[in-house]
Every structure is written in structure tokens, then in C-alpha cells.
Amino acid sequence: MLKSISQYFELLKLSGLDDLFLKSDFNGVNLSQNMDLASLEEKYKNCTKCPLSQGRIKFVYGEGSSTAKLMLIGEGPGAEENKTGKPFVGSAGQLLTKMLNAININRKDVYIANIVKCRPPGNRNPLPSEISACIKYLEEQIEIIQPKILLLMGKVAAQTLLKNGYNMTELRSKEFKYRGIQTFVSYHPAALLYHPQWKKPAWIDLQKIQKIYQKIGK
Numbered sequence: 001m002l003k004s005i006s007q008y009f010e011l012l013k014l015s016g017l018d019d020l021f022l023k024s025d026f027n028g029v030n031l032s033q034n035m036d037l038a039s040l041e042e043k044y045k046n047c048t049k050c051p052l053s054q055g056r057i058k059f060v061y062g063e064g065s066s067t068a069k070l071m072l073i074g075e076g077p078g079a080e081e082n083k084t085g086k087p088f089v090g091s092a093g094q095l096l097t098k099m100l101n102a103i104n105i106n107r108k109d110v111y112i113a114n115i116v117k118c119r120p121p122g123n124r125n126p127l128p129s130e131i132s133a134c135i136k137y138l139e140e141q142i143e144i145i146q147p148k149i150l151l152l153m154g155k156v157a158a159q160t161l162l163k164n165g166y167n168m169t170e171l172r173s174k175e176f177k178y179r180g181i182q183t184f185v186s187y188h189p190a191a192l193l194y195h196p197q198w199k200k201p202a203w204i205d206l207q208k209i210q211k212i213y214q215k216i217g218k
């Protein structure tokens with residue numbers, strides 16, 4: 001007879017059964033909710049499941065509130081992120097912080113992550129094989145945080161999670177559900193740096209999100 005609940009969890013871990021629990025859906029009782037994002041980051045930080053590990057200086061797991069109502073998802077770390085281990089800290093990240101401030105959302109109240117956790121060389125798009133090697137980490141983060149709103153920044157994040165063939169105009173004009181979560185798509189902040197004419201439509205997208213964020217409360 002096991003003496004405590006912690007012994008029971010330990011046994012699941014040793015037997016590998018905890019992975020099965022991590023795959024359960026949002027409606028099920030799920031051990032991952034009790035797991036700490038920081039310990040998962042520590043557990044995965046030396047991952048070598050795909051070749052992107054070869055160019056890694058720092059693993060960029062994600063950052064923000066583990067109880068965030070809004071979760072933002074980009075594509076992959078850039079050069080600055082690879083150096084610091086934090087998502088969205090380069091010029092695109094600074095723009096993202098300003099965009100959030102503009103809709104009265106403090107960056108520390110949201111959670112920010114990427115589709116892949118190690119930098120693709122030269123900031124190229126992650127390959128399908130790299131995405132499929134890495135996506136479990138993001139799925140697990142979403143499952144733990146259980147945000148009320150997802151904002152997918154850019155086509156790679158959108159196509160990976162929504163798996164549809166829509167172009168950016170179509171993606172931005174629709175509302176989606178990802179595992180029951182209200183999901184929106186807008187431009188990646190890096191794209192806005194190269195295409196300033198997209199800032200106006202991005203601002204419209206943000207205002208839509210601000211209204212919904214205010215409705216659900218912080």
C-alpha cells in the first residue's frame with residue numbers, strides 16, 4: 001500500500017505513465033496541471049530531439065504567467081532569444097511589448113512561447129520534422145496554463161496549430177477554436193518591422209483581442 005499521494009505520483013513517473021496523463025484532454029483530470037512550468041523547462045532544456053539543438057546556445061521554453069488568460073505563440077527564437085533563453089526580447093519582442101501596452105495588457109500577465117524552442121538557423125521557418133519533434137512541449141504548456149485566449153502570431157504558428165490552408169487575410173478575419181480555446185491570428189511582430197503597412201491591420205486585430213480580454217477579466 002502506498003503511503004502518500006506523492007509516492008503514487010513518483011511511481012507513475014518511474015513507470016512512464018505520467019506521459020499518458022500529459023496527453024489527456026482539457027476536460028480530464030490531469031496531472032500536468034500540478035506540474036510546475038519551471039521544472040518542465042529544466043527537464044527539457046537539453047533536448048536533442050531535432051537538429052536545431054546543434055545551434056542552440058539557450059533553450060527558449062517560454063515566459064510569463066502560468067495562469068495567464070492570454071497566451072501568445074510565435075514561430076521560433078531569434079538570435080537575441082538564443083542568447084538570453086527568453087522569448088521575444090529582440091526588436092520584434094520590444095515591439096510586441098509596446099503592442100501589449102497599447103491595449104493595456106502588461107507583458108507579465110500573459111504567457112509567451114514559440115512553436116519550436118531552439119533557434120532555426122538564419123531565422124528560417126522551422127521544418128515540419130522540427131515542428132513535429134517539438135510541438136509536444138507547446139501542447140503541454142497550453143494544457144497546463146489553460147488560457148482563455150490564444151493569439152497565434154504569424155502563419156507558421158497558425159498553420160501548425162490550426163492545420164488549415166487559409167492565407168493570412170483569411171486567418172485574421174476568422175475566429176477559431178483550438179482545443180476549445182478562442183483563437184485568433186495576427187501578424188508576427190517581426191513581419192511588422194519589415195512591413196510597416198501591416199501595423200494598422202495588426203492594431204485592429206489587437207483591439208479585437210483587447211475587448212475579449214476585458215470581458216473575461218484578468
Ligand code: SF4
Nearest residue numbers: 047050053118133134
Ligand atoms: S527545437 Fe524542440 S525538439 Fe528540437 S532540439 Fe530544440 S527543444 Fe528539442
